[in-house]
Amino acid sequence: MQIAHRYDAVRPESHCEIAMTRNGGLSQLRCSNLTTGVLVFLALVIIGAPAHADVQRIELKTNPLVWNPEDRSETRAGELEWAGGIEIKSPTKEFGGWSGLAINPDGTAMLAVSDEGHWLSAKILYDERGRLSGIAEGRMAPMLGLDGEPVAGKMLGDAEGLVVDTDEPLAGQAYVSFERAHRIWRYDLGADGFMARPEQLLTQRHFGRLNSNGGIESIELLPPADADGEPRILAFTEDTLDPRGNIKAFVADGHDISWFALRPRAPYKPTDIARLPNGDLLVLERRFSMLAGVGMQLRLIDKDDIIPGAVVDGEVLIDVGQRYSIDNMEGLAVREDKNGDLLIYMLSDDNFNMLQRTLLLMFRLKGDISAAVGPVRLPRNPTAGELSGATFRSEQAEAAPN
Numbered sequence: 001m002q003i004a005h006r007y008d009a010v011r012p013e014s015h016c017e018i019a020m021t022r023n024g025g026l027s028q029l030r031c032s033n034l035t036t037g038v039l040v041f042l043a044l045v046i047i048g049a050p051a052h053a054d055v056q057r058i059e060l061k062t063n064p065l066v067w068n069p070e071d072r073s074e075t076r077a078g079e080l081e082w083a084g085g086i087e088i089k090s091p092t093k094e095f096g097g098w099s100g101l102a103i104n105p106d107g108t109a110m111l112a113v114s115d116e117g118h119w120l121s122a123k124i125l126y127d128e129r130g131r132l133s134g135i136a137e138g139r140m141a142p143m144l145g146l147d148g149e150p151v152a153g154k155m156l157g158d159a160e161g162l163v164v165d166t167d168e169p170l171a172g173q174a175y176v177s178f179e180r181a182h183r184i185w186r187y188d189l190g191a192d193g194f195m196a197r198p199e200q201l202l203t204q205r206h207f208g209r210l211n212s213n214g215g216i217e218s219i220e221l222l223p224p225a226d227a228d229g230e231p232r233i234l235a236f237t238e239d240t241l242d243p244r245g246n247i248k249a250f251v252a253d254g255h256d257i258s259w260f261a262l263r264p265r266a267p268y269k270p271t272d273i274a275r276l277p278n279g280d281l282l283v284l285e286r287r288f289s290m291l292a293g294v295g296m297q298l299r300l301i302d303k304d305d306i307i308p309g310a311v312v313d314g315e316v317l318i319d320v321g322q323r324y325s326i327d328n329m330e331g332l333a334v335r336e337d338k339n340g341d342l343l344i345y346m347l348s349d350d351n352f353n354m355l356q357r358t359l360l361l362m363f364r365l366k367g368d369i370s371a372a373v374g375p376v377r378l379p380r381n382p383t384a385g386e387l388s389g390a391t392f393r394s395e396q397a398e399a400a401p402n
Helices: 034-047 153-157 189-195 367-373
Strands: 002-008 015-021 026-031 056-058 061-064 080-089 098-103 109-114 118-126 132-142 159-164 173-178 183-188 198-203 216-222 232-241 247-253 256-262 269-275 281-289 293-301 315-321 329-336 342-348 358-365
Touching: 061 132, 080 132, 098 173, 098 269, 098 342, 109 159, 132 358, 173 189, 173 216, 183 189, 216 281, 232 269, 269 329, 281 329
Parallel strands: 098 159, 098 329, 159 216, 216 269
Antiparallel strands: 002 015, 015 026, 056 132, 061 080, 080 358, 098 109, 109 118, 118 132, 159 173, 173 183, 183 198, 216 232, 232 247, 247 256, 269 281, 281 293, 293 315, 329 342, 342 358
């Protein structure tokens, strides 16, 4: 693929046409006269040719799922109701490993990140009953590092958590957490799309030592402490434990870290969180063993329990095993439909393993049940004062439990 650019000189009759590769490399330079050509060439050498992210449209194939393959009529899923699901395949070799998920308010668009350092955007399709039935218009691109180059390898590209600060995932800023080389980066997708270079927000020098493959698995945004401040970041680790054996979690207000913990429910480990509009949290958890296979659990955490030093727990909304259409469920997102029901989306990480699948599932939490959760209103960008019961005291990372 070539992208043509035209650069006009002072005189209209003097111009250059530049053909560039999709990766931003110079493929061809044609100018109307030698002098103009030399000047443009030197300018490109000095300032660099326009950069282009390697965004590719990908082929997506989907197969519909039923919740219980042994009983196709079963739609009850704990406190939730099955609302459709699909298995997703693509011949693109980089497709897979999806760990973080964001969905827009009307459910038509999704954004995901992979633990191999890629973005995925796509349109979500529904049948005449409003059940999830497919996705289309898939696009993938490498996530860029601080140097503007794609993050390379599992050590640097292990993206796990994703949250965006606007309704439309591609119109705002995306916060991404990484394991192994533990950090949280922010990408301005609204300004630069998948060409965005990250802003480094937090690294291990701020939050201390974490387990290599059990670091910041999930993140969310909380209202700023001050009305004119930036959102705080809520983060759960996967299996970095405090001295009491609880799963470490924190709220970051800038570089100030306040710690709390999640009470483990073995053998489950948290993989993602989604903040409800009243401030409560859904926590997605998974388990795996060679004997029992995969399992999935969803807990509801009261926002008022999230205070420094606390150990939080919550009501289990669903707890199922591999009898049902699940896999290694890692991504979680929530929206509200026109009836006031909560629609809960989950995305699986296939680990690039031929024995695993990429699944996108949707569940409904009916309005009469979700009334206990409180009024459901997005936007995604939190405002000061929404989280009255969870006011955090700032404390430096050095005071965190080991």
